[in-house]
Amino acid sequence: MKAIVITEFGGPEVLQIASWPDPIIGQEELLVKVHATALNRADTLQRKGHYPPPKGESEIPGLEMAGEVIAVGSKVDNWKIGDRVCGLLAGGGYAQQVRIHKDMALPIPTGLSFEQAAAIPEVFLTAFQAIKWLGNFQASETALIHAGASGVGTAALQLIKAIGGKSIVTASAGKHDICLRLGADHAIDYKTQNFEKEVLDLTDRGGVDLILDFIGAPYLERNVNLLKTDGRLIILAFMGGAQAPHLNLGLVLRKRLRIIGSTLRARELKYKIELTQALRQFLWARLESGAIRPIVDSVYDWSEVGLAHRYMEENRNQGKIVLRVNHT
Ligand SMILES: NC(=O)c1ccc[n+]([C@@H]2O[C@H](COP(=O)([O-])OP(=O)(O)OC[C@H]3O[C@@H](n4cnc5c(N)ncnc54)[C@H](OP(=O)(O)O)[C@@H]3O)[C@@H](O)[C@H]2O)c1
Numbered sequence: 001m002k003a004i005v006i007t008e009f010g011g012p013e014v015l016q017i018a019s020w021p022d023p024i025i026g027q028e029e030l031l032v033k034v035h036a037t038a039l040n041r042a043d044t045l046q047r048k049g050h051y052p053p054p055k056g057e058s059e060i061p062g063l064e065m066a067g068e069v070i071a072v073g074s075k076v077d078n079w080k081i082g083d084r085v086c087g088l089l090a091g092g093g094y095a096q097q098v099r100i101h102k103d104m105a106l107p108i109p110t111g112l113s114f115e116q117a118a119a120i121p122e123v124f125l126t127a128f129q130a131i132k133w134l135g136n137f138q139a140s141e142t143a144l145i146h147a148g149a150s151g152v153g154t155a156a157l158q159l160i161k162a163i164g165g166k167s168i169v170t171a172s173a174g175k176h177d178i179c180l181r182l183g184a185d186h187a188i189d190y191k192t193q194n195f196e197k198e199v200l201d202l203t204d205r206g207g208v209d210l211i212l213d214f215i216g217a218p219y220l221e222r223n224v225n226l227l228k229t230d231g232r233l234i235i236l237a238f239m240g241g242a243q244a245p246h247l248n249l250g251l252v253l254r255k256r257l258r259i260i261g262s263t264l265r266a267r268e269l270k271y272k273i274e275l276t277q278a279l280r281q282f283l284w285a286r287l288e289s290g291a292i293r294p295i296v297d298s299v300y301d302w303s304e305v306g307l308a309h310r311y312m313e314e315n316r317n318q319g320k321i322v323l324r325v326n327h328t
Pocket residue numbers: 039040041042122123126147148149150151152153170171172175214215235236237238239240262263264265312315316317319320
């Protein structure tokens with residue numbers, strides 16, 4: 001088969017389409033002909049050599065895909081050849097074929113294209129895990145979502161609205177419209193406004209119950225200041241830096257805060273299967289009714305993967321960047 005390989009660690013130009021061995025499926029796995037995959041920030045880190053795949057996983061980047069089943073292992077009883085599936089991967093999505101465990105695969109919701117379906121798994125699983133499982137977010141609560149127009153942010157906003165809670169986002173000004181359309185109650189331009197002051201003003205100085213953070217060190221002190229008693233801070237990335245100079249543990253104790261870090265890729269298969277099935281329960285009917293939708297910013301042919309990576313690294317996307325995988 002053909003796949004997008006990282007020829008050496010470096011800029012977007014190191015991504016090249018090349019021949020690669022076909023995946024070999026296990027007894028509980030499906031072989032999927034990939035029609036679309038989607039970009040994640042992790043792919044750009046992997047390309048630069050900062051985020052190696054977990055042991056035993058494909059060196060090909062790509063954490064999600066949508067396609068059709070072309071072979072099934074001997075112990076697969078829930079899928080058949082021809083089924084349209086999408087799913088989270090630990091790697092290997094930037095390829096014409098990929099293997100996936102039978103219980104990690106999800107049916108493509110009725111009415112959605114391969115490109116739309118490829119935009120679902122990583123960001124909705126991440127946001128669902130953070131909001132429901134780690135954050136235990138309730139309808140009576142308010143969340144602060146940083147990078148609100150990111151792939152994960154656009155999923156999180158819709159999940160919070162579906163739960164019935166309130167949300168405030170930070171994002172650059174040109175991205176506020178999409179956040180508000182997806183259910184955010186307020187949007188703050190973190191480049192020109194002090195988000196701590198703005199959130200306090202918007203909440204009658206009460207603060208928020210849950211924060212989803214991707215920025216890390218430069219936001220830690222303000223995030224802790226903004227949490228209410230029993231508040232939860234979920235740290236999913238540190239795009240602004242990892243070494244935080246100040247943290248007032250007195251506030252953490254007095255307010256009984258929980259600061260939780262999480263990643264998805266290296267988790268055990270059992271955990272990922274449980275999360276996938278829980279997301280299916282919560283989300284699939286909502287996707288089929290159109291109440292929640294995958295947010296696709298742009299679709300590139302996979303031969304333009306370098307352009308797509310550059311576009312993401314310039315922070316230009318609102319929602320997901322999808323790659324259409326060519327089989328000719
Ligand atoms: N831990 C996990 O399980 C997990 C899973 C999935 C993703 N992630 C991480 O979550 C983050 C979001 O992923 P994604 O794929 O949704 O990202 P994305 O769509 O590429 O969006 C990221 C956005 O963050 C904002 N941003 C970037 N650098 C910033 C900075 N230094 N300060 C403030 N804002 C900044 C930019 O929007 P503005 O124009 O608004 O600045 C940018 O467009 C990534 O770091 C990713 O690695 C973690």
